[in-house]
Amino acid sequence: MQARFLVGCTAVVSAIGLTLLPHALSQTRGTLQGRGVVHGSAFTRGRMANVALTIEGDNFGLELAEQTRTGARVQYRGIITRQPNTPTNSGNFTLNGRVRSFNTSTNLRALNNTTGNCRIEVFDSRVISSNCNTVAPDSSTQFLGLEQF
Numbered sequence: 083m084q085a086r087f088l089v090g091c092t093a094v095v096s097a098i099g100l101t102l103l104p105h106a107l108s109q110t111r112g113t114l115q116g117r118g119v120v121h122g123s124a125f126t127r128g129r130m131a132n133v134a135l136t137i138e139g140d141n142f143g144l145e146l147a148e149q150t151r152t153g154a155r156v157q158y159r160g161i162i163t164r165q166p167n168t169p170t171n172s173g174n175f176t177l178n179g180r181v182r183s184f185n186t187s188t189n190l191r192a193l194n195n196t197t198g199n200c201r202i203e204v205f206d207s208r209v210i211s212s213n214c215n216t217v218a219p220d221s222s223t224q225f226l227g228l229e230q231f
Contacts, residue, residue: 112136112137113134113135113136114134114135114137114204114207114208114209115132115133115134115135115208115209116132116133116135116208116209116210116225116227117130117131117132117133117227117228118130118131118133118210118211118225118226118227118228119131119225119226119228120133120146120148120223120224120225120226121223121224122220122222122223122224123156123186123188123220123221123222123223124148124154124155124156124186124187124188124223125146125148125154125156125223129148129149129150129154130148130149130150131146131147131148131149131154131225132146132147132149133145133146133147133209133212133225133227134209135177135202135204135209135212137162137177140161140162141159141160141161141162142159142160142161142162142177142179142200142202143157143158143159144157144158144159144200144202144212144214145157145158146212146223146225153187154186154187154188155186155187156184156185156186156187156223157183157184157185157186158181158183158184158198158200158214158216158223159181159182159183159184160179160180160181160182160183160198160200161179161180161182162177162178162179163178163179163180164177164178173204173205173206173207173208174204174205174206175203175204176201176202176203176204177200177201177202177203177204178199178200178201178202179199179200179201179202180197180198180199180200181196181197181198181199181200181214181215181216182195182196182197183195183196184196184198184216184218184221186221188220193216193218193221196216196217196218196221197216197217198214198215198216198217198218198221199214199215200212200213200214200215201213201214202214208227209225209227210226210227211224211225211226211227212224212225213225
């Protein structure tokens with residue numbers, strides 16, 4: 083009888099933990115930043131940019147902005163398709179997401195209902211690389227962060 087009770091309690095605690103993981107991830111991660119080289123979509127190859135990754139529950143936002151006066155900017159928003167498999171207090175993970183919206187400073191283009199993918203790598207709580215695209219032409223952007231060491 084006690085074994086059944088323990089198994090039942092363990093299952094309930096596990097289920098609660100899994101439903102709280104996105105919330106815990108968003109509480110721990112918030113907005114992560116990076117700096118590096120970007121190209122694609124609105125950016126000429128080899129431009130320096132700042133990147134910000136925001137995680138809110140099952141959703142993510144990735145914004146890349148050029149550091150020069152041109153002010154080129156790209157933003158991807160979507161849903162996380164694969165949660166990081168590291169503890170929520172770890173600053174190292176890879177996030178895969180499905181893009182739902184895309185906008186860029188080029189021609190003030192905004193696609194609020196699109197599909198695509200993002201793969202974002204974080205190391206030591208810094209965004210070190212990303213590769214995002216949508217089905218729209220000229221919507222792919224690649225980011226490679228500067229070495230932090």
